[in-house]
Amino acid sequence: MKKILNVGDNDVSKQYIPYIAILIGVLSVSTAAVLVKLAGDVPSAVTANYRLLFASLLLLPYVWFKKRDELKRLAGREWVLTIIAGISLAIHFIVWFESFQYTSVASSVVIVTLQPIFAFLGTYFFFHEKFSAGTIISMLIAIFGSIIIAWGDFQIANEALYGDFLAFLGAIFITIYFLLGQGVRTKISVMSYTFIAYGIGAIVIIFYNLLMDYSLVGYQPNQWIIFIALAIVPTILGLNLLNWSLKWVSTSVISMGILFEPIGASILAFFILDEWITWSQWLGGMIVIFGLLLFIASTRRTRRMKITIDHS
Template identity: 75%
Template sequence: MGDNQIYPYIAIVIGVISLSTAAVFVKLAGDVPPSIIANYRLLLAAFLMLPYVVVKKRQEIKMLKKKEWILTILAGISLAIHFIVWFESLQYTSVASSVVLVTLQPIFAFIGTYFFFHERFSSGTIISMFIAIFGSIIIAWGDVQIAGKALYGDLLAILGAIFITAYFLFGQRVRKKVSMMTYTCIAYSIGAIMLIMYNMILKNSFFHYTSFEWSIFVFIAIIPTIFGLNLLNWSLKWVSSSVISMGIVFEPVGAAILAYFLLEETITWSQWLGGTIIIFGLLLFIASTRRKRKMKMTITP
């Protein structure tokens, strides 16, 4: 393998590590409302992309029709809800449990394609889904032994996986017409607007935060959202989507390691066992669907 062929794989590793930082940043933010963190993640990310989209991709925006705008708006709303419930889950359960359960998104996506696009299930797909679900049950059972609120956090994380799936399903048609940068900038902007209204209803403060908390807002907008996602999308030019999917499956591993060193979070036996089973099930799932999947590869923000 030549040096040029190695670069995409290096980018995947860096991209997955970057994605792994999101949950840790949320935890480090302490008492900041999760919806505020989500708000600034989308708002700052959209702000950083906006100049490029306005200057270079203006024609793509003009090409969007009414139905595509509706789908994009629904996608942005789904993304906002995903961040609200996922970030909220981190107030109740560990980084390891939350991130590994959110990583179940590919399974929900395939179920969505079954209902919307009549994707067929192979025996390998069904087996792998049951393996991953079994792993999530082990995590939930272990967490409920620790505290009832941990189970509530697990349920919020699963809800987060469902809403990020909705984000991808709504945006699938639009992504065929416009570039990744244009679509994500619009969807992030819509999600940010929704979160602004949501935070206004809750009367959450937008400005009274410490310099450390403001740095968290900036880092979570740049590292996992811009830096991580862009590297993975750049890699799609040279490697298959299944390779990147398999890389993303290991995001919970990176998140758990970072949480161990930065947050001093220990990993229970149920999280180790359940997480390992889920990762194995997802790898088997990706391998069994790589040839049959109709959905274009999309990467979790």
């Protein structure tokens, strides 16, 4: 009797493991923005370069020994889509990381979190997904919240509004990355797909840095530690935990969990970077998150595409 009870207790406790993984995953991806700012005077594109480069190198042994056959099965069209997806990911990181030079962590992360709306718009045009009244209302609420943030930042400085615009571009390009990868990820695992996309993205940003005459060497030891931390904590640990959780919980749960990334990032920015949150960021951020929660609730039954969280 005692043995049966213990087994039942273990089964119950295992049910919480995916949610613990989601919590750790969200906390991990929340560190990305703060780590980028801690890199100091390093050009944003260089920071983005090493994040993708080190992440792809860390994935290389696993993909090489475990997933080589998947890569061999990819057709030419799928390679083209993955390459374009990697280019989109590179642009996303360049403009998003650059946004931190002009606006706050809170504003940038909240605005880039609008990505699910762009993803749904993409599925509407490419996959003929239907709009419901609740979807339209929730999108308008989220967009209204972002307008409040942008207006408040504009009152502070024109350059803050420019940073918000860069974050907005970041949300668009990460959406393109997801849409292009949708078909490819039915053929190969997440690990293989991200390995290719990260590698392509790193190569693209290397050429961008050479074009802009940004040095890829000569940085301080603490800055190299930040590059490695970006590859490990928000990229490998955070994203893999969230993707692993998809086996046990619905995409809606993951999407709702990731909406708390702006909160985690803002708290970290307050304590580590001494960034205070303005009233417009508080109000606009809460409205955006509320709108996105409604959006996810209204679309979870009809969406065909899994909205993942590789932006962080």
